[in-house]
Amino acid sequence: MVRKYTVAILATATIALTAHAHAQTDRQVGHWKGIRAKAVAKLRKVLSLSDAALSKFSIPEIRQQILETKYPSLQTLRDKFRRLSEMDETGVVQSDALTEALRGLQLLRNAAPPVTAGLRTGNIKNLQDLLPATAGLERAHWVFLGPTNIGGRTRSICPQPGIGHRLYIGSVSGGVWRSDNGSPFQAVDDKMASLAVSCLASNPAHPTVIYVGTGEGYSTLAPGEGVEPIRGDGIFMTKDETSWQRLTPPAKEFEYVNRIAVPSAGSYILVAARSDEPGFTSGIYRISTANPITWSRTQECAASQVCIDPTDNQLAIAASRSGNSFWSNDGGKTWTASTHSESWGGRVELTYAAANHSIVYASVDRLGGQIWRSEDGGKSFGQMTPNPEPGAAASYLGEQGWYSNTIWAGDPSDSNLVIVGGLDLWRSMDGGKTLNQISFWRTLKSAHADQHVIVSDPSYGPGSRTVYFGNDGGIWRADDVTTVGSDPDHGDGWTKLTRNYGATQFYAAAVDSRTGRIMGGAQDNGTVQYGVAQGPDNWKTVLGGDGGFCAIDGESPGYSFGEYICLDVFRGDKNGDSAQDASGEFWNSRDQAFEWKSGAYTIQDAKNQVANFIAPLVLDPNDHSRLWAGGLSLWLTRDAGAPIDDTRGPSWSIVKASTSSPISAIAVKSGDSNTIWIGHNDGSLYVGTHVLGPATSRTWNRVGEGVLPARFCTRIFMDRVNPNIVYVTFGGFKPDNLYVTRDGGATWKNLAGLPPAPIRVITSHPNRSNYLYVGTEVGLFASEDSGVTWSPVNEGPTNCAVDDLVWQGSSLIAATFGRGMFKADLSAANSGLP
Numbered sequence: 001m002v003r004k005y006t007v008a009i010l011a012t013a014t015i016a017l018t019a020h021a022h023a024q025t026d027r028q029v030g031h032w033k034g035i036r037a038k039a040v041a042k043l044r045k046v047l048s049l050s051d052a053a054l055s056k057f058s059i060p061e062i063r064q065q066i067l068e069t070k071y072p073s074l075q076t077l078r079d080k081f082r083r084l085s086e087m088d089e090t091g092v093v094q095s096d097a098l099t100e101a102l103r104g105l106q107l108l109r110n111a112a113p114p115v116t117a118g119l120r121t122g123n124i125k126n127l128q129d130l131l132p133a134t135a136g137l138e139r140a141h142w143v144f145l146g147p148t149n150i151g152g153r154t155r156s157i158c159p160q161p162g163i164g165h166r167l168y169i170g171s172v173s174g175g176v177w178r179s180d181n182g183s184p185f186q187a188v189d190d191k192m193a194s195l196a197v198s199c200l201a202s203n204p205a206h207p208t209v210i211y212v213g214t215g216e217g218y219s220t221l222a223p224g225e226g227v228e229p230i231r232g233d234g235i236f237m238t239k240d241e242t243s244w245q246r247l248t249p250p251a252k253e254f255e256y257v258n259r260i261a262v263p264s265a266g267s268y269i270l271v272a273a274r275s276d277e278p279g280f281t282s283g284i285y286r287i288s289t290a291n292p293i294t295w296s297r298t299q300e301c302a303a304s305q306v307c308i309d310p311t312d313n314q315l316a317i318a319a320s321r322s323g324n325s326f327w328s329n330d331g332g333k334t335w336t337a338s339t340h341s342e343s344w345g346g347r348v349e350l351t352y353a354a355a356n357h358s359i360v361y362a363s364v365d366r367l368g369g370q371i372w373r374s375e376d377g378g379k380s381f382g383q384m385t386p387n388p389e390p391g392a393a394a395s396y397l398g399e400q401g402w403y404s405n406t407i408w409a410g411d412p413s414d415s416n417l418v419i420v421g422g423l424d425l426w427r428s429m430d431g432g433k434t435l436n437q438i439s440f441w442r443t444l445k446s447a448h449a450d451q452h453v454i455v456s457d458p459s460y461g462p463g464s465r466t467v468y469f470g471n472d473g474g475i476w477r478a479d480d481v482t483t484v485g486s487d488p489d490h491g492d493g494w495t496k497l498t499r500n501y502g503a504t505q506f507y508a509a510a511v512d513s514r515t516g517r518i519m520g521g522a523q524d525n526g527t528v529q530y531g532v533a534q535g536p537d538n539w540k541t542v543l544g545g546d547g548g549f550c551a552i553d554g555e556s557p558g559y560s561f562g563e564y565i566c567l568d569v570f571r572g573d574k575n576g577d578s579a580q581d582a583s584g585e586f587w588n589s590r591d592q593a594f595e596w597k598s599g600a601y602t603i604q605d606a607k608n609q610v611a612n613f614i615a616p617l618v619l620d621p622n623d624h625s626r627l628w629a630g631g632l633s634l635w636l637t638r639d640a641g642a643p644i645d646d647t648r649g650p651s652w653s654i655v656k657a658s659t660s661s662p663i664s665a666i667a668v669k670s671g672d673s674n675t676i677w678i679g680h681n682d683g684s685l686y687v688g689t690h691v692l693g694p695a696t697s698r699t700w701n702r703v704g705e706g707v708l709p710a711r712f713c714t715r716i717f718m719d720r721v722n723p724n725i726v727y728v729t730f731g732g733f734k735p736d737n738l739y740v741t742r743d744g745g746a747t748w749k750n751l752a753g754l755p756p757a758p759i760r761v762i763t764s765h766p767n768r769s770n771y772l773y774v775g776t777e778v779g780l781f782a783s784e785d786s787g788v789t790w791s792p793v794n795e796g797p798t799n800c801a802v803d804d805l806v807w808q809g810s811s812l813i814a815a816t817f818g819r820g821m822f823k824a825d826l827s828a829a830n831s832g833l834p
Contacts, residue, residue, distance in 0.1 A: 081613035085731030097733030104755030112791035118829030121791035142796030146536025151474020152503030170197030171503035173818025184500030205266030217256030272303035365401030371432035384432030397422035408454035421451025438485030448473025502820030513554030521547030551619035567611035605631025630663030679713025703745030775802025
């Protein structure tokens with residue numbers, strides 16, 4: 001979750017501590033790395049770094065890690081930001097909101113014509129036409145751009161025993177994917193209502209039956225703060241990947257399905273699910289798979305996991321996010337709390353030891369991560385992991401065990417072989433008493449960071465020790481789990497399996513008008529770019545961490561601009577090979593700390609962390625030396641290409657003062673940068689005139705007050721021909737999320753007809769202003785009559801969240817939040833499909 005560094009930095013030589021093999025004090029490590037001792041201690045605690053790991057960082061890299069640790073919980077910030085655009089005027093997201101939006105989507109599919117504004121629309125016909133057989137191969141009008149070498153957050157892996165080498169994986173916002181015998185992954189669930197896949201399970205008695213749980217229920221948000229950022233729509237089942245049966249009705253209890261367990265007989269399933277809706281309790285549910293399907297909650301808890309003994313259908317274990325574990329000896333009909341000598345308190349993950357099912361291991365989010373062991377089937381536990389030695393990592397979970405926490409003991413001949421995962425992966429050969437690191441996210445050939453699931457290959461046994469690992473970067477394979485990662489860099493033995501797996505969560509995109517180069521800001525995978533000749537497998541990172549809005553200067557010198565979180569603006573070179581901070585932050589070598597430049601060289605809202613997690617950033621279409629940035633105030637630099645060093649850089653000034661609500665949307669009038677529109681988190685909308693002049697000449701008028709929704713303003717779009725026509729979109733699962741003015745803001749009309757879901761972006765065809773396209777939480781929609789009627793697309797992005805739409809000539813680029821990017825050639829939109 002914390003990996004912000006440039007490609008250029010990766011090439012910098014490291015200063016190793018190999019001459020100091022014994023444990024070092026934080027002060028010694030800090031001296032060798034040129035950082036303060038307290039920074040070393042914080043890196044150990046937050047990132048679970050040992051002396052050996054710290055020694056592998058270059059000095060610039062380790063400074064970047066220090067920079068990121070100033071944000072106490074990035075995933076919480078991500079969650080809260082996503083929730084902002086889902087809330088209604090009272091700050092609430094109704095628990096059945098997604099279900100209603102999906103119902104509206106299907107109604108539009110049923111009524112849609114076959115083609116709208118150059119895109120195929122209506123019901124999904126043939127699943128095989130939804131994505132290309134090979135990445136980059138055009139089919140069904142859309143081209144999948146990838147990235148296929150980056151992946152995305154993967155919490156579920158389901159190998160199919162008895163069906164060759166078939167492997168299913170689940171993306172938390174990109175659906176279910178399948179690979180046969182190592183072939184490229186294919187999406188298989190576009191006909192399923194929700195793509196927010198959190199868990200998968202197969203029926204051992206009927207291997208072709210797959211159960212899918214939707215909704216990601218892992219967040220630090222407390223009950224009453226709102227709901228999880230990626231909500232689901234229950235549990236689904238398929239026998240053929242074509243028809244998807246809803247196993248549970250649209251019920252508040254199953255909005256976040258964290259785990260599904262199926263016994264060998266397949267006669268029932270156990271589900272760990274949660275709800276944040278007042279009056280609806282989270283817990284363990286028992287569901288009968290016979291007709292009629294029935295379900296009941298058998299244990300109340302903040303359920304995170306459930307497992308069934310593979311040799312005895314009556315034995316089961318379960319765990320919660322709040323430090324509890326349970327056992328059952330009647331197939332999950334009743335539960336008894338486990339005992340342990342000390343209170344646990346945090347998220348608990350459990351696993352049976354395959355060699356002896358009386359042995360159960362627990363990975364507990366307590367004091368940075370502890371392994372506990374039961375020898376009576378989960379009834380009682382004793383602690384195994386000792387406190388770390390000096391110079392070692394603080395613990396394997398660091399400070400994010402609530403988010404990334406997994407444990408495996410699947411060797412059928414050795415109950416002492418245990419793998420645990422937090423930020424990285426660790427192996428124990430003695431039942432959890434000692435741990436050795438086997439992956440390191442900084443090593444390019446090692447597994448990605450943030451571990452979520454570990455699953456054995458069905459062939460695991462004598463002669464085969466293959467295990468799969470799911471994390472924030474996709475899926476990895478270790479062909480021998482007993483030796484993988486044993487080298488000093490923890491890179492040997494890892495194989496990345498993200499071929500054609502397009503699950504990246506994009507917030508925004510930009511196109512280079514000269515070269516066709518595409519950039520995108522992605523959640524937890526940084527700002528990445530794609531060259532026309534590179535192909536979907538060759539996206540490269542410009543800046544790590546989280547990426548946001550971005551822009552590319554299509555003129556000389558061809559700078560690119562992007563942001564880390566909270567308006568931390570950077571500037572990249574014309575090739576995207578390096579990036580420099582343009583918001584004013586720099587490393588003070590004398591004081592061994594990050595500081596901010598004086599005066600106008602600093603965006604104060606970035607320094608004070610008061611901008612949105614993903615804040616709007618717009619390159620002026622009329623003058624590329626001007627860059628507009630939205631925090632609490634509206635900031636402008638008129639010298640975006642100025643030289644950057646420790647004392648200078650682009651100079652920033654406030655053009656619009658704070659209204660106490662952060663700015664969420666910016667639009668600059670084409671041909672006249674003196675006119676600019678600004679939207680805020682509270683839904684307020686302002687039009688500024690003479691904004692490039694002195695402060696005394698600027699005017700800011702609020703428009704639409706009392707008419708427009710008091711909800712998060714997501715985007716503002718001015719008509720390309722008539723700038724008095726302006727479209728404004730809003731968040732919230734409401735039917736009135738799109739408004740238009742045709743007189744510069746004097747009067748407004750709600751353009752109804754779309755599903756009640758957040759609208760993320762709107763644009764029009766470059767040559768047909770009446771052809772509109774909107775990206776929403778439930779997919780992409782097109783209109784040929786300026787928004788009077790709408791049709792959903794039935795291929796490409798389908799019902800995935802579409803967060804941005806940009807143009808590459810007459811081709812539309814759709815940046816999705818969970819399915820990567822797609823491109824559709826609309827040059828023949830006037831006459832329908834080519």
